[in-house]
Amino acid sequence: MQLVFDNLPFLLKGAGYTLLLTIVSMLFGLIIGLVVAIARLKGNPPIRWIARFYVSIIRGTPLLVQIVIIYYGLVDYGVTLGSLTAAYIALSINAGAYLSETFRGAILSVPKGQLEAAYSTGMTPWQAMRRIVLPQAMRIAIPPMGNTFIGMLKETSLVSVITVSELLRQAQLLIAQYYQYMPFYLGIGVMYWIMSTGLAFILERFERRLAKAY
Amino acid sequence: MIKRKFTMVTITALAVFGLVLSACGGKSDSGTTAANELEQIKKAGVIKVGTMGTYPPYTFLNDKKEVDGFDPDIAKEIAKRLGVTAEFTTQDFSGLIPSLQAEKFDIVISQVTITDERKKQIDFTDSYITNNVKIIVNTKNTDITKLEDFKGKTIGVGLGTNDETYLRTEVLPKVGDFTIKTYDDVITSLKDLDAGRIDATINNLYALKPIVDENGFQIKAVGEPIKSDMAGVALRKDNAELRDAMNKALADMKADGTYDTLFQKWFNETPAK
Numbered sequence: 059m060q061l062v063f064d065n066l067p068f069l070l071k072g073a074g075y076t077l078l079l080t081i082v083s084m085l086f087g088l089i090i091g092l093v094v095a096i097a098r099l100k101g102n103p104p105i106r107w108i109a110r111f112y113v114s115i116i117r118g119t120p121l122l123v124q125i126v127i128i129y130y131g132l133v134d135y136g137v138t139l140g141s142l143t144a145a146y147i148a149l150s151i152n153a154g155a156y157l158s159e160t161f162r163g164a165i166l167s168v169p170k171g172q173l174e175a176a177y178s179t180g181m182t183p184w185q186a187m188r189r190i191v192l193p194q195a196m197r198i199a200i201p202p203m204g205n206t207f208i209g210m211l212k213e214t215s216l217v218s219v220i221t222v223s224e225l226l227r228q229a230q231l232l233i234a235q236y237y238q239y240m241p242f243y244l245g246i247g248v249m250y251w252i253m254s255t256g257l258a259f260i261l262e263r264f265e266r267r268l269a270k271a272y
Numbered sequence: 273m274i275k276r277k278f279t280m281v282t283i284t285a286l287a288v289f290g291l292v293l294s295a296c297g298g299k300s301d302s303g304t305t306a307a308n309e310l311e312q313i314k315k316a317g318v319i320k321v322g323t324m325g326t327y328p329p330y331t332f333l334n335d336k337k338e339v340d341g342f343d344p345d346i347a348k349e350i351a352k353r354l355g356v357t358a359e360f361t362t363q364d365f366s367g368l369i370p371s372l373q374a375e376k377f378d379i380v381i382s383q384v385t386i387t388d389e390r391k392k393q394i395d396f397t398d399s400y401i402t403n404n405v406k407i408i409v410n411t412k413n414t415d416i417t418k419l420e421d422f423k424g425k426t427i428g429v430g431l432g433t434n435d436e437t438y439l440r441t442e443v444l445p446k447v448g449d450f451t452i453k454t455y456d457d458v459i460t461s462l463k464d465l466d467a468g469r470i471d472a473t474i475n476n477l478y479a480l481k482p483i484v485d486e487n488g489f490q491i492k493a494v495g496e497p498i499k500s501d502m503a504g505v506a507l508r509k510d511n512a513e514l515r516d517a518m519n520k521a522l523a524d525m526k527a528d529g530t531y532d533t534l535f536q537k538w539f540n541e542t543p544a545k
Binding site for chain 1 (some may be wrong): 366369370372373389393396428431432436439453454455456460461464466467468469531
């Protein structure tokens with residue numbers, strides 16, 4: 059265990075990257091997810107179809123495959139991304155697909171009467187969506203969103219394959235140095251756990267704040 | 273009351289967790305095997321071999337998807353001389369030595385360079401090959417010809433390899449700061465070199481030739497060899513019988529010309545005496 063404490067700064071640097079990757083990809087994932095969810099609900103048939111196709115592909119293939127394709131595969135087509143950029147893109151696209159389903163379900167769960175009431179006050183469909191439906195849907199979406207959030211935190215470990223020095227990679231580097239497996243893996247296990255607990259706590263606070271409005 | 277109970281449970285859980293953690297700090301001491309391993313291997317009729325499988329021509333999967341290359345051939349030859357068959361498992365290089373120690377296989381043959389650092393953890397046979405390591409750059413690159421030119425650049429290297437240790441502990445302090453990117457196999461590091469995501473890597477030419485031929489990467493070796501590495505078969509410590517038997521097999525191989533034949537087969541040249 060002494061080994062882990064000696065190398066804590068090195069590991070913390072990795073944990074920083076892990077958090078950064080999680081936050082950035084969740085942020086973009088939220089935007090993608092919202093757009094895709096609305097596209098699937100309100101879009102015309104071809105747009106709907108494209109959105110469905112996207113969700114199907116992303117949810118139907120391993121994230122590791124997506125990461126490797128974006129980083130190594132695109133080079134053959136003349137697109138050379140930096141490893142961090144590639145990681146952001148892959149994780150955002152992935153989170154977006156999962157979140158779009160969360161939002162779609164949440165939007166659908168808002169009673170139809172709400173929308174009709176909004177229309178009757180003379181709101182445009184867009185206004186009704188923004189002012190009436192989305193705020194209510196947001197509350198419903200928080201728990202499953204938290205799931206995706208925390209899932210994403212752990213999924214970031216996969217980008218170690220494209221040379222991003224996040225938490226897992228830093229641990230692997232140390233293992234390669236000391237040939238000691240267990241302390242490092244247990245150490246980063248605890249670090250991941252602390253981080254996801256922290257995230258869960260933030261989400262809980264967020265949920266409570268949203269509930270206050272009613 | 274409920275609350276207090278909950279706190280107790282939490283404290284207990286944490287205490288248990290802490291115990292588990294602290295137990296891992298000590299070095300596990302399972303080095304003393306009951307019967308000696310050579311006998312166990314002979315009894316089983318199989319020697320379990322770990323190798324990378326992504327490092328042609330040393331170790332790779334051939335068209336039939338079997339583990340093939342110079343290293344597996346050496347391992348098969350050793351196995352034959354011990355009167356057993358070799359059974360291969362492929363894994364990322366960085367996991368090979370830990371897996372060996374976890375007794376997932378009996379030996380590792382994967383261009384494992386013999387270093388003092390590693391000797392503290394594992395044991396080696398005599399070396400079965402010496403490789404010259406050179407600096408490899410993109411063909412378009414003109415400003416890197418020697419180690420000193422690494423300053424401020426991004427250098428790729430295999431994770432857990434001897435080259436990585438060498439870059440970190442010897443080149444970095446000498447040359448000044450540069451970024452090290454680590455890869456799980458040689459192919460991806462060369463792909464990134466070809467794509468221009470790293471400025472240079474270090475490796476030996478035998479290893480590169482087949483990959484470059486296959487993929488048409490635009491890369492070249494520059495300058496003088498920066499070091500030469502001797503690779504041996506890795507095994508767990510305190511297995512003198514197994515080590516000696518393998519050393520004898522290697523020595524016999526070299527004496528009766530089998531080694532030269534294998535070397536010729538994979539590298540199209542005779543081994544430097």
